[in-house]
Amino acid sequence: MITAVASVRAMASYALAELGDGAALSLAQNESLRAPSPQALAAGQVALAASHLYPDPDWTDLRHAIAAVHPVAPAHVLCGAGSMELIGCLVRAFAGPGDDVLGTQYGYAFLSTAAQQAGATYVAAPEADYRVDIRALLSAVTPATRLICVCNPGNPTGTRVPNSDILWLRDALPDDILLLVDQAYAEFDDQDHAAIFRLVDRGNTVVTRTLSKAYGLAGARVGWGAMPPAIGAELRKLLNPNNIALASQAMATAAMKDQAYMRDTVALTADIRERFAARLRSAGYDVPDSATNFVLIPLKDSETAKRADSALLQAGYILRGMGGYGLPHCLRATIVSEPAMTAVADILEGFA
Numbered sequence: 001m002i003t004a005v006a007s008v009r010a011m012a013s014y015a016l017a018e019l020g021d022g023a024a025l026s027l028a029q030n031e032s033l034r035a036p037s038p039q040a041l042a043a044g045q046v047a048l049a050a051s052h053l054y055p056d057p058d059w060t061d062l063r064h065a066i067a068a069v070h071p072v073a074p075a076h077v078l079c080g081a082g083s084m085e086l087i088g089c090l091v092r093a094f095a096g097p098g099d100d101v102l103g104t105q106y107g108y109a110f111l112s113t114a115a116q117q118a119g120a121t122y123v124a125a126p127e128a129d130y131r132v133d134i135r136a137l138l139s140a141v142t143p144a145t146r147l148i149c150v151c152n153p154g155n156p157t158g159t160r161v162p163n164s165d166i167l168w169l170r171d172a173l174p175d176d177i178l179l180l181v182d183q184a185y186a187e188f189d190d191q192d193h194a195a196i197f198r199l200v201d202r203g204n205t206v207v208t209r210t211l212s213k214a215y216g217l218a219g220a221r222v223g224w225g226a227m228p229p230a231i232g233a234e235l236r237k238l239l240n241p242n243n244i245a246l247a248s249q250a251m252a253t254a255a256m257k258d259q260a261y262m263r264d265t266v267a268l269t270a271d272i273r274e275r276f277a278a279r280l281r282s283a284g285y286d287v288p289d290s291a292t293n294f295v296l297i298p299l300k301d302s303e304t305a306k307r308a309d310s311a312l313l314q315a316g317y318i319l320r321g322m323g324g325y326g327l328p329h330c331l332r333a334t335i336v337s338e339p340a341m342t343a344v345a346d347i348l349e350g351f352a
């Protein structure tokens with residue numbers, strides 16, 4: 001019999017959202033409520049015509065477009081087929097059997113998968129009130145900890161901690177522990193992120209971002225990370241060469257240059273999100289403050305959450321059950337158009 005290696009046999013497949021038969025509207029994957037910027041679409045179309053050629057393996061235009069927007073040097077930027085690719089490779093490069101990868105209780109599920117892929121052990125520090133507890137995270141550090149990931153703002157909670165918490169954590173951590181700050185939703189979080197990017201200069205911190213959420217390019221698969229050159233050199237050995245398709249690089253570059261479109265998306269999303277959350281709160285739900293393009297909706301208990309989930313599905317709306325995150329009493333709703341959010345709130349009112 002042909003068998004996979006033991007560490008792979010022991011793994012479960014990564015649980016993506018259930019997306020039904022295509023007739024229902026997905027609020028399950030935190031995709032943008034808008035199509036990509038018209039400039040990104042136009043650039044992608046031009047690039048498609050040159051698709052007989054391999055893409056730029058160094059993402060030169062994209063890295064420079066990123067550095068024109070954020071306080072990072074182009075040489076410190078690596079790009080991935082989604083930030084997932086970078087996170088996975090980072091974990092594999094810096095943790096292995098016998099090592100711990102430390103995340104938080106409701107942190108990004110893919111981190112635990114990445115740890116398993118690396119043969120490392122995933123450990124989660126408790127959160128308090130659906131929020132990262134930075135002191136609990138520090139307390140969970142052991143001599144086996146090699147890498148710590150803080151997702152800020154968090155998924156699936158949607159909450160954020162002040163960046164000063166992250167700076168405090170970095171100062172308190174030993175220098176030989178790699179800190180990964182996953183900022184997949186940072187565009188929706190209005191705090192100043194410059195000090196977080198400056199941590200990269202200390203040689204021990206990586207900051208990841210994605211084009212999948214605020215830039216509406218989930219289907220293009222583009223993410224990037226700011227990282228110290230020595231860390232980037234190791235990570236790069238594990239990336240697929242030519243990892244980002246030509247058209248995707250062109251779309252991402254044009255999208256970065258169209259900051260106004262991204263900011264409009266963020267403002268529109270926040271507007272709909274706040275009205276949706278306010279309605280749920282006045283119906284009696286204790287919805288945590290969100291600094292993302294989704295909200296976490298805690299229901300009375302897991303049974304009620306299941307019933308609400310089926311009622312929403314019946315009406316054509318797919319939310320994301322949170323059992324996989326240890327929150328079986330919660331549903332997560334990506335912010336989509338206002339009429340759809342109103343319809344979802346109408347249904348949820350019946351389950352408050």
Ligand SMILES: *Cc1c(COP(=O)(O)O)cnc(C)c1O
Nearest residue numbers: 082083084108155184210212223
């Ligand atoms: C969506 C998301 C990512 C990135 O996804 P990619 O599409 O691979 O860039 C990373 N972290 C978190 C927490 C996310 O929600």
